Each structure stands twice: as structure tokens, then as C-alpha cells.
Amino acid sequence: MFVLGHLVSLAESGAFPDVDLAAGELGMTTMLPDLISCHDWGYNDAWSLAGQGKRAELVLAHMLGDAVVHYGAHWRGHVRKSGWAYLRMGLVARRYDEFHTRAEERGWRRPGLERDSRRGWAHTIVEYSIDQWLADRRDLGALHERVRAAAGRTAADLAWVTDLVAEHVITPSKPIETQPYRYCGALTRSTEPDEMHLRGLALKFRLTEEPEVLEWLRGWLREVWAGVGEEEMADVMATLAEVSADPVRFGYPLEISRFTAGHPPPPRWPAARSAPAV
Numbered sequence: 001m002f003v004l005g006h007l008v009s010l011a012e013s014g015a016f017p018d019v020d021l022a023a024g025e026l027g028m029t030t031m032l033p034d035l036i037s038c039h040d041w042g043y044n045d046a047w048s049l050a051g052q053g054k055r056a057e058l059v060l061a062h063m064l065g066d067a068v069v070h071y072g073a074h075w076r077g078h079v080r081k082s083g084w085a086y087l088r089m090g091l092v093a094r095r096y097d098e099f100h101t102r103a104e105e106r107g108w109r110r111p112g113l114e115r116d117s118r119r120g121w122a123h124t125i126v127e128y129s130i131d132q133w134l135a136d137r138r139d140l141g142a143l144h145e146r147v148r149a150a151a152g153r154t155a156a157d158l159a160w161v162t163d164l165v166a167e168h169v170i171t172p173s174k175p176i177e178t179q180p181y182r183y184c185g186a187l188t189r190s191t192e193p194d195e196m197h198l199r200g201l202a203l204k205f206r207l208t209e210e211p212e213v214l215e216w217l218r219g220w221l222r223e224v225w226a227g228v229g230e231e232e233m234a235d236v237m238a239t240l241a242e243v244s245a246d247p248v249r250f251g252y253p254l255e256i257s258r259f260t261a262g263h264p265p266p267p268r269w270p271a272a273r274s275a276p277a278v
Helices: 003-013 039-049 054-071 093-105 118-137 141-156 159-168 179-189 193-204 211-228 230-245
Strands: none
Touching: 003 054, 003 118, 003 141, 003 193, 003 230, 039 054, 054 118, 054 159, 054 230, 093 118, 118 193, 118 211, 118 230, 141 179, 141 193, 179 193, 193 211, 211 230
């Protein structure tokens, strides 16, 4: 998922009642795993962020969302990818060559560039259809503007990013000297809510970002969500929210004293601490 999927599902979970995630508050903090590309670290170590303060737990919440979509609602470790994005990637996997051939023929992608794997490409298209469905069905203008502005501030000053990385010993998978600028650039160039993930896809698949390309990508994502139907898309969002509201019930190894065997979890798991509005 991209920005819309993460922030809306987390807002609907009620896990952070004092953060207006639906309006983009602390959106860049929540998106840190994408901002610096630290998912390899996250699936192993993000669970220890429980109880470490609001900013840390927003990063953890992002990893919960990714885990659900990639590995399934119930955590059994990051070995078998059986989440919704992988179960449904057959909707587009056979069209892998069609996608790249058309992009190259139209001059949207330089021939000879390395491609993502068929599996990587297909699950990404399916996963980002969540964001497109939300953009097509909801008014997310306020969220977009707030995140877009925060991305601009982050690109101008990465201090909060490097501080958070150092404090929690987070290991990025891509160079922190360049990755945040590429990510923030896609967000700041967006003019509509869905352009955040469309420009993100263009970067990931090494496409140009001209309007014709964004509309083409929009069509791919709409085909996916239209193909599975409104009810299934709503179920995906509901599952994301449910896991975020009570991750221990779904087997996530959060080391937090309030989640002990035989005791019901509290209404909200995140630590109630203040954080700068990024």
C-alpha cells in the first residue's frame, strides 16, 4: 500500500485516537518504512517499537499494515507470503510482458532497464489498488494536502528522519542519502490524492510521470478493484483496521506489558506520547 491505504486503514482502526490520521496528521512519520525503505528490518525488528512512544508506534503500525497485505492477517513470521496482494496477483500476473512492452513502445520506459520480477510487479499492482479504490470512493483532499506539505518540509530537512533512525537503530535497505528525496519528490509533485501512489508506482517501475502515464496506471489499478468488487475491497480495509486495533490477538509479537496471556487487551495499544507534527 501507499499513503492512502496506510493512513485511512489506521485511522479506521481507532488505534491512535489523538492523531487525525484521516486528515494526514503525522502522515510522514507513519510512512517512514517507505520513506527510507526499511521493510527488511521492519519484519524482523519493528515489533520491539511497541511502547517506545507515538512516533515509533506509528512506524510499527505501518509494518502491521504491510504484514497483513503481504503475509496475511495472522502473523506466522515473514516466510510465506499469503496475504491478499499475493492471493490476488493472478489477476494481472499474466499481463507482465504486455505492461512493459507497451510502456517501452510508447516511450514511457527506456528499453533495456532492469524490470521488477513478475511476482513483485503483480503484487504491487494489486496492493496499490487499495489506494486507488480509496481515492475513487472518498474525499481525501485534506489528507493529500497535509501529507504533500509534510513531504516538502521533510525533503528540506531530514533531521527528524535521521533522529528516529538513530534512536531506534533502524536499518534502511536503500541509501538514506537519496531514497527520502525520491519518495518526497513523488508526493510533492502530486496534484490529486491518487497521484501520490501513481507517481510512486511510476518511480518503482521506472516510468516517466507525464499525465498520460499516470492515467494509464490509474486504469490498471481500477481494473483490479473493479474485478474483485466493492465488497472485497471493503473487507480488505476492515481486516487492516481490525489487526491494527488489536495486533496481539492476531499473533504479532509485540513486547508490551499490557498484552499478557490471559488478560484482555486495552482499548488502544499505542503509547500516548506527544510527537512533532510531521
